Amino acid sequence: xxxxxxxxFIRHAFMAGLLASLLCGVIGTLVVINRLVFxxxxxxxxxxxxxxxxxxxxxxxxxxxLGFSLAAALVMAAVTLNARHRSDTVVGVxxxxxxxxxxxxxxxTPGYHVDLMSYLFGSILTVGRLDLFVLSxxxxxxxxxxxxxxxxxxxxxxxxxxxxxxxxPVRGLYFLLVCMVAVCVVFIIRVVGLILVMALMTIPPYMxxxxxxxxxxxxxxxxxxxxxxxxxxxxxxxxFNLTSGAAIILTAGAAFFISILLxxxxxxxxxxxx
Amino acid sequence: MAREVIQxxxxxxxxxxxxxxxxxxLTVKEGEFLALIGPNGGGKTTLLKLxxxxxxxxxxxxxxxxxxxxxxxxxxxxxxxxxxxNRGIPVTAFxxxxxxxxxxxxxxxxxxxxxxxxxxxxxxRMGVWALRDKKMSALSGGQHQRLLIARALxxxxxxxxxxxxxxxxxxxxxxxxxxxxxxxxxRMTILLVSHDLMVVSRHSHAVACVNERLHYHDEAEITEEMxxxxxxxxxxxxxxxxxxxLKPHED
Numbered sequence: 446x447x448x449x450x451x452x453x454f455i456r457h458a459f460m461a462g463l464l465a466s467l468l469c470g471v472i473g474t475l476v477v478i479n480r481l482v483f484x485x486x487x488x489x490x491x492x493x494x495x496x497x498x499x500x501x502x503x504x505x506x507x508x509x510x511l512g513f514s515l516a517a518a519l520v521m522a523a524v525t526l527n528a529r530h531r532s533d534t535v536v537g538v539x540x541x542x543x544x545x546x547x548x549x550x551x552x553x554t555p556g557y558h559v560d561l562m563s564y565l566f567g568s569i570l571t572v573g574r575l576d577l578f579v580l581s582x583x584x585x586x587x588x589x590x591x592x593x594x595x596x597x598x599x600x601x602x603x604x605x606x607x608x609x610x611x612x613x614p615v616r617g618l619y620f621l622l623v624c625m626v627a628v629c630v631v632f633i634i635r636v637v638g639l640i641l642v643m644a645l646m647t648i649p650p651y652m653x654x655x656x657x658x659x660x661x662x663x664x665x666x667x668x669x670x671x672x673x674x675x676x677x678x679x680x681x682x683x684x685f686n687l688t689s690g691a692a693i694i695l696t697a698g699a700a701f702f703i704s705i706l707l708x709x710x711x712x713x714x715x716x717x718x719x
Numbered sequence: 720m721a722r723e724v725i726q727x728x729x730x731x732x733x734x735x736x737x738x739x740x741x742x743x744x745l746t747v748k749e750g751e752f753l754a755l756i757g758p759n760g761g762g763k764t765t766l767l768k769l770x771x772x773x774x775x776x777x778x779x780x781x782x783x784x785x786x787x788x789x790x791x792x793x794x795x796x797x798x799x800x801x802x803x804x805n806r807g808i809p810v811t812a813f814x815x816x817x818x819x820x821x822x823x824x825x826x827x828x829x830x831x832x833x834x835x836x837x838x839x840x841x842x843x844r845m846g847v848w849a850l851r852d853k854k855m856s857a858l859s860g861g862q863h864q865r866l867l868i869a870r871a872l873x874x875x876x877x878x879x880x881x882x883x884x885x886x887x888x889x890x891x892x893x894x895x896x897x898x899x900x901x902x903x904x905x906r907m908t909i910l911l912v913s914h915d916l917m918v919v920s921r922h923s924h925a926v927a928c929v930n931e932r933l934h935y936h937d938e939a940e941i942t943e944e945m946x947x948x949x950x951x952x953x954x955x956x957x958x959x960x961x962x963x964x965l966k967p968h969e970d
Contacts, residue, residue: 612823
Protein backbone atom coordinates (compact mmCIF):
# COMPACT_ATOMS: atom_id res chain seq x y z
CA UNK A 446 0.00 0.00 0.00
CA UNK A 447 2.79 2.43 0.89
CA UNK A 448 4.43 1.62 -2.43
CA UNK A 449 1.21 2.49 -4.15
CA UNK A 450 1.29 5.96 -2.59
CA UNK A 451 4.51 6.62 -4.46
CA UNK A 452 2.54 6.56 -7.67
CA UNK A 453 1.18 9.99 -8.58
CA PHE A 454 -2.29 9.04 -9.74
CA ILE A 455 -2.95 6.95 -6.66
CA ARG A 456 -1.79 9.71 -4.34
CA HIS A 457 -3.93 12.18 -6.24
CA ALA A 458 -6.93 9.89 -5.93
CA PHE A 459 -6.58 9.73 -2.14
CA MET A 460 -6.16 13.49 -1.89
CA ALA A 461 -9.18 14.09 -4.13
CA GLY A 462 -11.18 11.78 -1.90
CA LEU A 463 -10.17 13.74 1.20
CA LEU A 464 -10.94 17.11 -0.37
CA ALA A 465 -14.30 15.86 -1.64
CA SER A 466 -14.96 14.67 1.92
CA LEU A 467 -14.28 18.13 3.31
CA LEU A 468 -16.66 19.78 0.85
CA CYS A 469 -19.35 17.13 1.15
CA GLY A 470 -19.15 16.92 4.94
CA VAL A 471 -19.73 20.65 5.39
CA ILE A 472 -22.22 21.30 2.58
CA GLY A 473 -23.87 17.89 2.97
CA THR A 474 -24.64 18.67 6.62
CA LEU A 475 -26.45 21.85 5.57
CA VAL A 476 -28.21 19.94 2.79
CA VAL A 477 -29.41 17.21 5.13
CA ILE A 478 -30.66 19.44 7.95
CA ASN A 479 -32.37 21.84 5.55
CA ARG A 480 -34.02 18.93 3.71
CA LEU A 481 -32.41 19.88 0.42
CA VAL A 482 -31.31 16.40 -0.64
CA PHE A 483 -33.72 16.20 -3.54
CA UNK A 484 -32.85 19.71 -4.69
CA UNK A 485 -29.15 18.86 -4.59
CA UNK A 486 -29.82 15.74 -6.63
CA UNK A 487 -31.65 17.95 -9.11
CA UNK A 488 -28.67 20.29 -9.43
CA UNK A 489 -26.25 17.39 -9.81
CA UNK A 490 -28.26 15.82 -12.62
CA UNK A 491 -29.10 19.08 -14.35
CA UNK A 492 -25.33 19.69 -14.46
CA UNK A 493 -25.23 17.20 -17.32
CA UNK A 494 -26.97 19.85 -19.40
CA UNK A 495 -23.93 22.01 -18.72
CA UNK A 496 -21.67 19.32 -20.15
CA UNK A 497 -23.84 19.26 -23.28
CA UNK A 498 -23.71 23.05 -23.56
CA UNK A 499 -19.92 23.04 -23.19
CA UNK A 500 -19.48 20.39 -25.88
CA UNK A 501 -21.95 22.05 -28.24
CA UNK A 502 -20.51 25.54 -27.92
CA UNK A 503 -16.94 24.34 -27.65
CA UNK A 504 -16.29 26.17 -24.36
CA UNK A 505 -14.28 24.74 -21.43
CA UNK A 506 -16.12 22.10 -19.41
CA UNK A 507 -15.71 23.75 -16.05
CA UNK A 508 -17.05 27.13 -17.23
CA UNK A 509 -19.99 25.59 -19.08
CA UNK A 510 -21.00 23.22 -16.31
CA LEU A 511 -20.55 25.77 -13.56
CA GLY A 512 -22.58 28.39 -15.41
CA PHE A 513 -25.35 25.97 -16.28
CA SER A 514 -25.55 24.47 -12.80
CA LEU A 515 -25.60 27.85 -11.11
CA ALA A 516 -28.41 28.95 -13.43
CA ALA A 517 -30.39 25.78 -12.73
CA ALA A 518 -29.70 26.17 -8.99
CA LEU A 519 -30.88 29.79 -8.97
CA VAL A 520 -34.09 28.87 -10.78
CA MET A 521 -34.73 26.06 -8.30
CA ALA A 522 -33.95 28.33 -5.35
CA ALA A 523 -36.31 31.03 -6.65
CA VAL A 524 -39.12 28.53 -7.18
CA THR A 525 -38.63 26.75 -3.87
CA LEU A 526 -38.03 29.84 -1.75
CA ASN A 527 -41.61 30.41 -0.70
CA ALA A 528 -42.88 26.86 -0.93
CA ARG A 529 -40.00 24.93 0.53
CA HIS A 530 -42.08 21.83 1.08
CA ARG A 531 -43.97 21.69 -2.18
CA SER A 532 -41.08 22.22 -4.50
CA ASP A 533 -40.23 18.66 -5.49
CA THR A 534 -42.19 18.71 -8.77
CA VAL A 535 -40.33 21.70 -10.18
CA VAL A 536 -37.01 20.28 -9.06
CA GLY A 537 -37.89 16.99 -10.74
CA VAL A 538 -38.68 18.77 -14.00
CA UNK A 539 -35.43 20.76 -14.06
CA UNK A 540 -33.54 17.59 -13.12
CA UNK A 541 -34.93 15.70 -16.12
CA UNK A 542 -34.81 18.58 -18.58
CA UNK A 543 -31.18 19.34 -17.73
CA UNK A 544 -30.09 15.77 -18.38
CA UNK A 545 -32.11 15.46 -21.59
CA UNK A 546 -30.74 18.75 -22.87
CA UNK A 547 -27.22 17.51 -22.23
CA UNK A 548 -27.79 14.31 -24.16
CA UNK A 549 -29.47 16.04 -27.12
CA UNK A 550 -26.75 18.70 -27.36
CA UNK A 551 -24.09 16.00 -27.39
CA UNK A 552 -26.05 14.15 -30.12
CA UNK A 553 -26.07 17.35 -32.14
CA THR A 554 -22.33 17.80 -31.87
CA PRO A 555 -20.81 15.77 -34.69
CA GLY A 556 -17.98 13.41 -33.88
CA TYR A 557 -18.11 13.95 -30.15
CA HIS A 558 -18.84 11.35 -27.52
CA VAL A 559 -18.93 11.94 -23.81
CA ASP A 560 -18.97 8.86 -21.71
CA LEU A 561 -22.08 9.07 -19.55
CA MET A 562 -20.56 6.53 -17.16
CA SER A 563 -17.62 8.76 -16.30
CA TYR A 564 -20.09 11.54 -15.51
CA LEU A 565 -22.11 9.23 -13.28
CA PHE A 566 -19.22 7.54 -11.50
CA GLY A 567 -16.37 9.91 -12.20
CA SER A 568 -12.79 8.94 -12.77
CA ILE A 569 -10.96 9.56 -9.55
CA LEU A 570 -7.86 7.88 -10.97
CA THR A 571 -7.40 10.58 -13.61
CA VAL A 572 -7.41 13.47 -11.16
CA GLY A 573 -4.61 15.88 -11.93
CA ARG A 574 -2.76 18.53 -10.01
CA LEU A 575 -5.04 21.28 -11.32
CA ASP A 576 -8.16 19.44 -10.13
CA LEU A 577 -6.65 19.24 -6.66
CA PHE A 578 -5.97 22.98 -6.66
CA VAL A 579 -9.53 23.71 -7.73
CA LEU A 580 -10.94 21.38 -5.07
CA SER A 581 -8.72 22.93 -2.38
CA UNK A 582 -9.85 26.39 -3.41
CA UNK A 583 -13.50 25.36 -3.22
CA UNK A 584 -12.85 23.77 0.18
CA UNK A 585 -11.30 26.92 1.61
CA UNK A 586 -14.11 29.07 0.18
CA UNK A 587 -16.87 26.87 1.59
CA UNK A 588 -15.28 26.60 5.05
CA UNK A 589 -14.81 30.38 5.23
CA UNK A 590 -18.37 31.16 4.15
CA UNK A 591 -19.90 28.62 6.51
CA UNK A 592 -17.76 29.83 9.43
CA UNK A 593 -18.76 33.41 8.75
CA UNK A 594 -22.49 32.68 8.65
CA UNK A 595 -22.44 29.79 11.13
CA UNK A 596 -24.90 31.15 13.71
CA UNK A 597 -27.24 32.48 11.05
CA UNK A 598 -27.25 29.17 9.17
CA UNK A 599 -28.02 27.36 12.39
CA UNK A 600 -30.85 29.76 13.30
CA UNK A 601 -32.30 29.55 9.79
CA UNK A 602 -32.32 25.76 9.82
CA UNK A 603 -33.98 25.58 13.23
CA UNK A 604 -36.69 28.19 12.82
CA UNK A 605 -36.71 30.26 9.67
CA UNK A 606 -39.41 32.70 10.73
CA UNK A 607 -37.80 33.50 14.04
CA UNK A 608 -34.46 33.91 12.28
CA UNK A 609 -36.07 36.45 9.94
CA UNK A 610 -37.42 38.39 12.90
CA UNK A 611 -33.93 38.56 14.40
CA UNK A 612 -32.61 40.01 11.15
CA UNK A 613 -31.05 36.92 9.61
CA PRO A 614 -30.98 37.49 5.82
CA VAL A 615 -32.87 34.25 5.22
CA ARG A 616 -33.49 34.73 1.49
CA GLY A 617 -29.93 35.68 0.72
CA LEU A 618 -28.57 32.81 2.79
CA TYR A 619 -30.85 30.33 1.04
CA PHE A 620 -29.62 31.45 -2.38
CA LEU A 621 -26.04 31.36 -1.13
CA LEU A 622 -26.52 27.84 0.21
CA VAL A 623 -28.04 26.56 -3.03
CA CYS A 624 -25.23 28.18 -5.03
CA MET A 625 -22.62 26.58 -2.78
CA VAL A 626 -24.28 23.23 -3.39
CA ALA A 627 -24.04 23.86 -7.15
CA VAL A 628 -20.37 24.83 -7.02
CA CYS A 629 -19.55 21.87 -4.83
CA VAL A 630 -21.43 19.45 -7.03
CA VAL A 631 -19.76 20.67 -10.22
CA PHE A 632 -16.23 20.49 -8.86
CA ILE A 633 -16.76 17.09 -7.33
CA ILE A 634 -18.56 15.56 -10.32
CA ARG A 635 -15.44 16.25 -12.37
CA VAL A 636 -13.52 14.14 -9.94
CA VAL A 637 -15.74 11.45 -8.54
CA GLY A 638 -18.99 11.54 -10.49
CA LEU A 639 -22.51 12.54 -9.71
CA ILE A 640 -23.63 9.43 -7.85
CA LEU A 641 -20.70 9.62 -5.48
CA VAL A 642 -21.44 13.29 -4.82
CA MET A 643 -24.94 12.46 -3.70
CA ALA A 644 -23.72 9.52 -1.61
CA LEU A 645 -21.07 11.63 0.12
CA MET A 646 -23.44 14.55 0.68
CA THR A 647 -26.08 12.42 2.37
CA ILE A 648 -24.59 9.32 4.01
CA PRO A 649 -21.87 10.76 6.29
CA PRO A 650 -24.01 13.72 7.51
CA TYR A 651 -26.90 11.39 8.18
CA MET A 652 -24.67 9.06 10.18
CA UNK A 653 -23.19 12.02 12.05
CA UNK A 654 -26.54 13.59 12.88
CA UNK A 655 -27.44 11.12 15.60
CA UNK A 656 -24.23 11.67 17.55
CA UNK A 657 -23.73 15.40 17.07
CA UNK A 658 -25.02 17.99 19.53
CA UNK A 659 -24.38 20.99 17.35
CA UNK A 660 -24.17 21.81 13.69
CA UNK A 661 -20.43 22.29 14.04
CA UNK A 662 -19.83 18.85 15.50
CA UNK A 663 -22.11 17.32 12.89
CA UNK A 664 -19.98 18.89 10.14
CA UNK A 665 -16.68 17.78 11.68
CA UNK A 666 -17.95 14.26 12.27
CA UNK A 667 -19.36 14.07 8.74
CA UNK A 668 -16.03 15.16 7.25
CA UNK A 669 -14.13 12.58 9.31
CA UNK A 670 -16.57 9.78 8.47
CA UNK A 671 -16.52 10.73 4.83
CA UNK A 672 -12.71 10.76 4.77
CA UNK A 673 -12.60 7.30 6.35
CA UNK A 674 -15.18 5.91 3.94
CA UNK A 675 -13.58 7.32 0.78
CA UNK A 676 -10.13 6.20 1.86
CA UNK A 677 -11.43 2.76 2.81
CA UNK A 678 -13.34 2.47 -0.45
CA UNK A 679 -10.29 3.46 -2.48
CA UNK A 680 -8.15 0.88 -0.68
CA UNK A 681 -10.72 -1.78 -1.47
CA UNK A 682 -10.87 -0.72 -5.09
CA UNK A 683 -7.07 -0.96 -5.42
CA UNK A 684 -6.86 -4.24 -3.55
CA PHE A 685 -9.59 -5.96 -5.57
CA ASN A 686 -9.28 -3.99 -8.78
CA LEU A 687 -12.79 -2.53 -8.60
CA THR A 688 -14.25 0.67 -10.07
CA SER A 689 -13.22 3.22 -7.47
CA GLY A 690 -16.37 5.38 -7.38
CA ALA A 691 -18.62 2.37 -6.98
CA ALA A 692 -16.33 0.83 -4.33
CA ILE A 693 -16.49 4.04 -2.28
CA ILE A 694 -20.27 4.20 -2.57
CA LEU A 695 -20.68 0.59 -1.52
CA THR A 696 -18.39 1.13 1.46
CA ALA A 697 -20.41 4.19 2.48
CA GLY A 698 -23.66 2.34 1.90
CA ALA A 699 -22.54 -0.59 4.03
CA ALA A 700 -21.51 1.80 6.82
CA PHE A 701 -24.88 3.52 6.52
CA PHE A 702 -26.87 0.33 7.05
CA ILE A 703 -24.58 -0.87 9.80
CA SER A 704 -25.00 2.43 11.63
CA ILE A 705 -28.79 2.19 11.36
CA LEU A 706 -28.76 -1.34 12.77
CA LEU A 707 -26.30 -0.31 15.47
CA UNK A 708 -28.52 2.61 16.51
CA UNK A 709 -31.53 0.33 16.69
CA UNK A 710 -29.58 -2.13 18.80
CA UNK A 711 -28.26 0.55 21.15
CA UNK A 712 -31.70 2.06 21.59
CA UNK A 713 -33.21 -1.32 22.36
CA UNK A 714 -30.49 -2.02 24.91
CA UNK A 715 -30.94 1.37 26.56
CA UNK A 716 -34.65 0.69 26.80
CA UNK A 717 -34.05 -2.76 28.26
CA UNK A 718 -31.65 -1.23 30.79
CA UNK A 719 -34.47 1.15 31.73
CA MET B 720 -53.31 57.55 28.60
CA ALA B 721 -51.26 54.55 27.57
CA ARG B 722 -49.41 54.59 24.28
CA GLU B 723 -50.96 52.66 21.41
CA VAL B 724 -48.43 50.00 20.48
CA ILE B 725 -50.44 48.28 17.74
CA GLN B 726 -52.77 50.04 15.32
CA UNK B 727 -54.47 47.98 12.62
CA UNK B 728 -56.81 49.70 10.18
CA UNK B 729 -59.08 47.93 7.72
CA UNK B 730 -56.78 44.95 7.24
CA UNK B 731 -57.52 42.32 4.58
CA UNK B 732 -55.53 39.20 3.90
CA UNK B 733 -56.04 36.15 1.71
CA UNK B 734 -54.19 32.97 0.82
CA UNK B 735 -54.54 32.15 -2.89
CA UNK B 736 -57.63 34.30 -3.16
CA UNK B 737 -59.41 32.78 -0.14
CA UNK B 738 -59.97 35.53 2.38
CA UNK B 739 -58.55 34.72 5.79
CA UNK B 740 -58.98 38.09 7.41
CA UNK B 741 -61.30 40.90 6.41
CA UNK B 742 -61.99 44.40 7.72
CA UNK B 743 -59.85 43.86 10.78
CA UNK B 744 -59.41 46.84 13.06
CA LEU B 745 -57.52 46.59 16.30
CA THR B 746 -55.80 48.88 18.73
CA VAL B 747 -53.60 47.52 21.49
CA LYS B 748 -52.36 49.78 24.26
CA GLU B 749 -49.10 49.49 26.07
CA GLY B 750 -49.25 47.10 29.01
CA GLU B 751 -52.33 45.31 27.75
CA PHE B 752 -52.79 41.54 27.99
CA LEU B 753 -54.87 40.63 24.97
CA ALA B 754 -56.09 37.13 24.26
CA LEU B 755 -56.84 36.22 20.65
CA ILE B 756 -59.35 33.40 20.47
CA GLY B 757 -61.18 31.79 17.59
CA PRO B 758 -61.62 28.54 15.69
CA ASN B 759 -58.80 26.73 13.92
CA GLY B 760 -58.22 28.35 10.56
CA GLY B 761 -59.90 31.51 11.79
CA GLY B 762 -56.80 33.58 11.15
CA LYS B 763 -55.30 34.04 14.64
CA THR B 764 -51.81 32.91 13.73
CA THR B 765 -52.01 34.75 10.41
CA LEU B 766 -52.85 37.94 12.27
CA LEU B 767 -49.83 37.49 14.57
CA LYS B 768 -47.56 36.94 11.57
CA LEU B 769 -48.92 40.03 9.85
CA UNK B 770 -48.18 42.04 12.98
CA UNK B 771 -44.64 40.67 12.92
CA UNK B 772 -44.17 41.63 9.28
CA UNK B 773 -43.62 38.02 8.24
CA UNK B 774 -46.45 38.44 5.73
CA UNK B 775 -47.86 41.46 3.95
CA UNK B 776 -51.55 42.42 4.06
CA UNK B 777 -53.54 42.67 0.82
CA UNK B 778 -55.08 45.89 2.03
CA UNK B 779 -55.06 48.11 5.07
CA UNK B 780 -52.33 49.22 7.41
CA UNK B 781 -50.52 47.85 10.42
CA UNK B 782 -48.41 50.01 12.67
CA UNK B 783 -46.38 48.54 15.51
CA UNK B 784 -44.79 51.06 17.85
CA UNK B 785 -45.93 53.56 15.21
CA UNK B 786 -43.80 51.98 12.49
CA UNK B 787 -43.98 49.31 9.80
CA UNK B 788 -43.82 45.84 11.41
CA UNK B 789 -40.63 44.73 9.57
CA UNK B 790 -38.74 47.65 11.08
CA UNK B 791 -39.60 46.88 14.67
CA UNK B 792 -40.19 43.12 14.72
CA UNK B 793 -36.94 42.56 16.61
CA UNK B 794 -38.45 44.44 19.56
CA UNK B 795 -41.15 41.78 19.83
CA UNK B 796 -40.54 38.43 21.49
CA UNK B 797 -42.23 35.77 19.38
CA UNK B 798 -43.11 32.31 20.65
CA UNK B 799 -44.33 30.27 17.66
CA UNK B 800 -46.25 27.03 17.74
CA UNK B 801 -43.52 24.51 18.27
CA UNK B 802 -44.84 21.83 15.93
CA UNK B 803 -43.65 23.74 12.86
CA UNK B 804 -40.02 23.77 13.87
CA ASN B 805 -37.22 21.69 12.44
CA ARG B 806 -36.64 19.33 15.33
CA GLY B 807 -34.17 17.22 13.40
CA ILE B 808 -31.32 19.68 13.50
CA PRO B 809 -28.59 19.07 16.05
CA VAL B 810 -28.67 22.06 18.36
CA THR B 811 -28.51 22.40 22.12
CA ALA B 812 -31.11 24.14 24.23
CA PHE B 813 -28.65 26.91 25.10
CA UNK B 814 -27.87 27.55 21.42
CA UNK B 815 -31.59 27.89 20.69
CA UNK B 816 -32.10 30.45 23.45
CA UNK B 817 -29.04 32.35 22.20
CA UNK B 818 -30.78 32.72 18.83
CA UNK B 819 -33.01 35.27 20.56
CA UNK B 820 -29.94 37.46 21.08
CA UNK B 821 -29.23 38.10 17.43
CA UNK B 822 -29.52 41.75 16.53
CA UNK B 823 -30.59 42.88 13.05
CA UNK B 824 -28.23 45.07 11.09
CA UNK B 825 -25.00 43.45 12.23
CA UNK B 826 -23.13 41.74 9.45
CA UNK B 827 -21.29 38.82 10.88
CA UNK B 828 -22.88 37.54 14.01
CA UNK B 829 -21.16 36.31 17.14
CA UNK B 830 -22.54 35.91 20.61
CA UNK B 831 -20.75 37.93 23.27
CA UNK B 832 -20.55 37.37 26.97
CA UNK B 833 -23.51 39.63 27.68
CA UNK B 834 -25.59 37.60 25.21
CA UNK B 835 -24.75 34.45 27.10
CA UNK B 836 -25.67 36.11 30.40
CA UNK B 837 -29.03 37.27 29.01
CA UNK B 838 -29.74 33.80 27.62
CA UNK B 839 -28.89 32.28 30.98
CA UNK B 840 -31.16 34.71 32.81
CA UNK B 841 -34.06 33.91 30.48
CA UNK B 842 -33.50 30.17 30.92
CA UNK B 843 -33.37 30.46 34.70
CA ARG B 844 -36.57 32.46 34.65
CA MET B 845 -38.25 29.66 32.68
CA GLY B 846 -36.71 26.98 34.90
CA VAL B 847 -34.83 25.33 32.05
CA TRP B 848 -31.21 26.25 32.81
CA ALA B 849 -30.50 22.64 33.77
CA LEU B 850 -31.37 21.59 30.22
CA ARG B 851 -28.78 23.88 28.61
CA ASP B 852 -26.54 21.16 27.17
CA LYS B 853 -29.35 18.86 26.10
CA LYS B 854 -30.11 18.37 22.46
CA MET B 855 -33.43 19.93 21.41
CA SER B 856 -34.61 16.74 19.77
CA ALA B 857 -34.26 14.89 23.09
CA LEU B 858 -36.61 17.20 24.98
CA SER B 859 -40.32 16.85 25.71
CA GLY B 860 -42.98 19.10 24.23
CA GLY B 861 -43.32 21.05 27.46
CA GLN B 862 -39.58 21.62 27.82
CA HIS B 863 -39.45 22.65 24.19
CA GLN B 864 -42.19 25.18 24.76
CA ARG B 865 -40.47 26.70 27.80
CA LEU B 866 -37.25 27.01 25.82
CA LEU B 867 -39.03 28.85 23.03
CA ILE B 868 -40.40 31.30 25.59
CA ALA B 869 -36.89 31.68 27.03
CA ARG B 870 -35.60 32.37 23.52
CA ALA B 871 -38.19 35.14 23.11
CA LEU B 872 -37.35 36.61 26.54
CA UNK B 873 -33.61 36.51 25.86
CA UNK B 874 -34.17 39.30 23.34
CA UNK B 875 -35.44 41.51 26.20
CA UNK B 876 -38.53 42.41 24.16
CA UNK B 877 -41.00 45.23 24.75
CA UNK B 878 -43.90 43.09 23.68
CA UNK B 879 -44.52 39.35 23.71
CA UNK B 880 -46.51 37.34 21.12
CA UNK B 881 -47.34 33.78 22.08
CA UNK B 882 -49.03 31.28 19.78
CA UNK B 883 -50.74 28.52 21.77
CA UNK B 884 -48.00 28.43 24.40
CA UNK B 885 -49.87 25.99 26.62
CA UNK B 886 -50.47 23.38 23.91
CA UNK B 887 -47.86 20.90 25.13
CA UNK B 888 -47.88 21.70 28.83
CA UNK B 889 -49.78 19.80 31.52
CA UNK B 890 -52.30 21.48 33.81
CA UNK B 891 -49.80 22.22 36.58
CA UNK B 892 -47.29 23.64 34.14
CA UNK B 893 -49.99 25.76 32.56
CA UNK B 894 -50.83 27.37 35.88
CA UNK B 895 -47.17 28.25 36.39
CA UNK B 896 -46.90 29.54 32.82
CA UNK B 897 -49.84 31.90 33.24
CA UNK B 898 -48.52 33.18 36.55
CA UNK B 899 -45.25 33.92 34.80
CA UNK B 900 -47.01 35.70 31.94
CA UNK B 901 -48.91 37.78 34.46
CA UNK B 902 -45.64 38.78 36.10
CA UNK B 903 -44.10 39.59 32.72
CA UNK B 904 -47.15 41.65 31.84
CA UNK B 905 -46.04 44.20 34.44
CA ARG B 906 -43.14 44.99 32.10
CA MET B 907 -44.47 44.26 28.63
CA THR B 908 -47.55 44.09 26.47
CA ILE B 909 -48.69 40.52 25.82
CA LEU B 910 -50.66 39.07 22.94
CA LEU B 911 -51.67 35.49 23.39
CA VAL B 912 -53.30 33.15 20.90
CA SER B 913 -55.18 30.55 22.84
CA HIS B 914 -58.24 28.42 22.89
CA ASP B 915 -57.99 27.88 26.60
CA LEU B 916 -60.58 30.13 28.13
CA MET B 917 -59.24 29.75 31.61
CA VAL B 918 -56.35 32.01 30.77
CA VAL B 919 -58.69 34.34 28.96
CA SER B 920 -61.02 34.85 31.86
CA ARG B 921 -58.39 34.86 34.58
CA HIS B 922 -55.46 36.80 33.27
CA SER B 923 -56.20 38.79 30.16
CA HIS B 924 -57.54 42.30 30.15
CA ALA B 925 -59.25 41.94 26.84
CA VAL B 926 -60.34 39.34 24.33
CA ALA B 927 -60.37 39.55 20.57
CA CYS B 928 -62.28 36.89 18.76
CA VAL B 929 -60.84 36.18 15.33
CA ASN B 930 -62.79 34.36 12.66
CA GLU B 931 -62.10 36.19 9.41
CA ARG B 932 -63.38 39.28 11.16
CA LEU B 933 -62.21 40.46 14.52
CA HIS B 934 -64.37 41.40 17.44
CA TYR B 935 -62.80 43.10 20.38
CA HIS B 936 -64.05 42.97 23.96
CA ASP B 937 -62.29 45.13 26.42
CA GLU B 938 -63.42 42.93 29.25
CA ALA B 939 -62.24 39.39 29.55
CA GLU B 940 -65.57 37.74 29.30
CA ILE B 941 -66.85 35.05 27.06
CA THR B 942 -70.00 36.06 25.31
CA GLU B 943 -72.69 33.89 23.86
CA GLU B 944 -72.05 35.51 20.56
CA MET B 945 -68.45 34.36 20.54
CA UNK B 946 -69.71 30.85 20.85
CA UNK B 947 -72.58 31.07 18.42
CA UNK B 948 -71.63 33.42 15.65
CA UNK B 949 -67.89 33.05 15.70
CA UNK B 950 -67.86 29.42 16.72
CA UNK B 951 -65.12 30.03 19.20
CA UNK B 952 -64.02 26.80 20.77
CA UNK B 953 -65.40 27.63 24.17
CA UNK B 954 -64.95 25.08 26.87
CA UNK B 955 -68.12 25.75 28.81
CA UNK B 956 -67.05 23.90 31.90
CA UNK B 957 -64.29 26.48 32.17
CA UNK B 958 -62.86 24.89 35.30
CA UNK B 959 -65.52 26.39 37.52
CA UNK B 960 -64.88 29.87 36.28
CA UNK B 961 -67.99 31.97 36.13
CA UNK B 962 -68.69 33.31 32.70
CA UNK B 963 -70.88 36.28 32.14
CA UNK B 964 -72.61 36.91 28.90
CA LEU B 965 -72.08 40.36 27.50
CA LYS B 966 -74.53 42.20 25.35
CA PRO B 967 -74.31 41.57 21.61
CA HIS B 968 -72.02 43.54 19.33
CA GLU B 969 -73.61 46.71 18.09
CA ASP B 970 -72.89 46.48 14.41
